[in-house]
Amino acid sequence: MRGLALVLLRPVWWLLFGLSVGGRERLPREGPAIVAANHNSHFDILFLLSAFDRRAVQNVRVVGAADYFLATPVLRFVALRLIGLLPIERRVERGAVDPLEGARAALAAGRILIVFPEGTRGAPEEMGRLKSGLTKLVRETGAPIVPVYLQGAGRILPRGARVPVPFTCTMLVGRPIAADGDRAALMARLGAAFARLKAAAPPLHWT
Amino acid sequence: MFTASPLLIGFASILALLIAGTIASFWMAGIRARVKTWWVIVVALGAAMLAGRMGVIVLFALISFIALREYLSLVPTRREDRPALLLAYALVPASYLIVALDWYGIYLVFVPVYVFLLMPAVLVLNGRTKGYLAATGILHWGIVITVYNLGYGALFMNTPPAEAPLGGAGLLFFLLVVTGLNDVFQYIAGRTIGGPKILPSVSPNKTWAGFLGGVVLSGILVCLLAPIFTPLPWRAILILAVLMPVAGFAGDVTMSAVKRDLGVKDASKLLPGHGGALDRLDSLTFTAPLTFHVFAFFSSVRF
Structure with missing residues (x-):
């Protein structure tokens, strides 16, 4: 169902946002795997999901903030039923369950996780600092990271905006990054991969 | 009006060209994506014109x-x-x-x-x-x-059906075919003749020979097609024979200048082998109003 709905949305994205996907074949078809993307807009999630193979998408979970997406019943329904949200607690008290536990279990069950390592949408079309919780997950589970750079979604619906405005979007999928080396080295490789993908995207004149 | 024979022959010729291009693309891998995209464009336009006025407006x-x-x-x-x-x-x-x-x-x-x-x-x-x-x-x-x-x-x-030999569809067909083939003629003439560049800082591949060769070939095409598809008198046809290829060239180089100013080669990746929609439409944005107003001035009572 979810796969079919996402495939049916593809022509809509094509017409409204001219979404072009570079390196679609690099998106994982089987888990455990992690897709790490930059995050500027709610549209990021929809574009990423629609880029996956129709069968693989059943297996995809999106890691997102529990305090935001589970706040209202409508949002909760959309997030859990349609998007496939894997809620994560952003603020954790001492002694509570490890917030990464759900993600760890999903990877162990062979799922593909979409994570936004900046942690929040931030300013439109700018990349924030990458958070290192991702590397902890990778080192524990051995799942490869596929970096994805999204350009343009921050103009369509930036944080705080209510009405989407059509703009052309580009999605660039990078080569998988193997889960070896220490955390700092892994973070550096991920940062470099994002920088390379960003440099390959069309120039953006946006102020 | 659409079933009138010259328009059908025109479309059949375009399809024949496309089939020839498709066969050629078995050997020339470089033009494969380009020919495939032309198929999409021709089928979309053909379907819209078959559907009639509203089909063309929506497309x-x-x-x-x-x-x-x-x-x-x-x-x-x-x-x-x-x-x-x-x-x-x-x-x-x-x-x-x-x-x-x-x-x-x-x-x-x-x-x-x-x-x-x-x-x-x-x-x-x-x-x-x-x-x-x-x-x-x-x-x-x-x-x-x-x-x-x-x-x-x-x-x-x-266009009222009585004002053009094949109605508005014939005029639109004339505009699209001349504009599209003019792009091709200027490209082929530039490639085969060479010589001094016409605007090297904007479009490094365009030559004077390509421009003039394209104007001559397109001018001949206008003189051949206009008497069939338009009601224009000869003086208007001669004006179009010069102005359509020149306007097509102007549309092409102005869009090139815009892209160069913004630091991109193609406007997008929408049409494989062509670039973006703007890369394909650039000449048409100049030839469409020009052709319409020449028709309105010389032949039409309605406009």
């Missing part, structure tokens, strides 16, 4: 929307301008509604006069004066090129 509205979106995504925009840009997109259905209602006089002034006044008035509301003049100019250029000028293609469909 051209979609083309204008895609071209405007591509343009607005390429040029410098400011975050505060988002609501104004949303309004600019709304002008696409508004402008084509005027075509559908056949309000010719209003179509002529809607974008060039009233949108020209409306958009600066809307842009000023966000209060950001830094970059205001550039934003208004950039926006208006895009709206005229992608909405107003392309809209003339659809406006041809409002």
Whole structure:
């Protein structure tokens, strides 16, 4: 169902946002795997999901903030039923369950996780600092990271905006990054991969 | 009107060209994507013209929307301008509604006069004066090129059947075939003859020989097709024979200059083998209004 709905949305994205996907074949078809993307807009999630193979998408979970997406019943329904949200607690008290536990279990069950390592949408079309919780997950589970750079979604619906405005979007999928080396080295490789993908995207004149 | 034979023969010739291109692309891998995209373009246009006036209006509205979106995504925009840009997109259905209602006089002034006044008035509301003049100019250029000028293609469909030998569809077919083949002629002439460059800082591959060769070949094409598809007198045909290829060239190089200014080679990756919609439509944005007004001036009572 979810796969079919996402495939049916593809022509809509094509017409409204001219979404072009570079390196679609690099998106994982089987888990455990992690897709790490930059995050500027709610549209990021929809574009990423629609880029996956129709069968693989059943297996995809999106890691997102529990305090935001589970706040209202409508949002909760959309997030859990349609998007496939894997809620994560952003603020954790001492002694509570490890917030990464759900993600760890999903990877162990062979799922593909979409994570936004900046942690929040931030300013439109700018990349924030990458958070290192991702590397902890990778080192524990051995799942490869596929970096994805999204350009343009921050103009369509930036944080705080209510009405989407059509703009052309580009999605660039990078080569998988193997889960070896220490955390700092892994973070550096991920940062470099994002920088390379960003440099390959069309120039953006946006102020 | 559509079933009249020259139009059918015309479309059959285009299909024959495409089939030849497809066969050639088995050996020439370089043109494969380009030929495939031409198939999509020809089938879409053919289906729209078969569907009649409303089919063409809807297809051209979609083309204008895609071209405007591509343009607005390429040029410098400011975050505060988002609501104004949303309004600019709304002008696409508004402008084509005027075509559908056949309000010719209003179509002529809607974008060039009233949108020209409306958009600066809307842009000023966000209060950001830094970059205001550039934003208004950039926006208006895009709206005229992608909405107003392309809209003339659809406006041809409002031609009363008695005013053209094959009706509005014949005039539109003439415009599209001459504009498309002119691009091809200028490219082929430039490649085969070579010689001094015409505008090296804008389009390094374009030569004087390509330009003049293209003008001659397209001029001959206009003289061959115009008596069949248009009611134009010979003096008007001769004017078009010179002006259509020159306008096509002008549309091509102005879009090249815009892309170069913005630091891109292609406007987008929408059409494999061609680049973006703007890369394919650039000549048409200049030839469409020109051809329409020559027809309106010399032959039409309605316009």
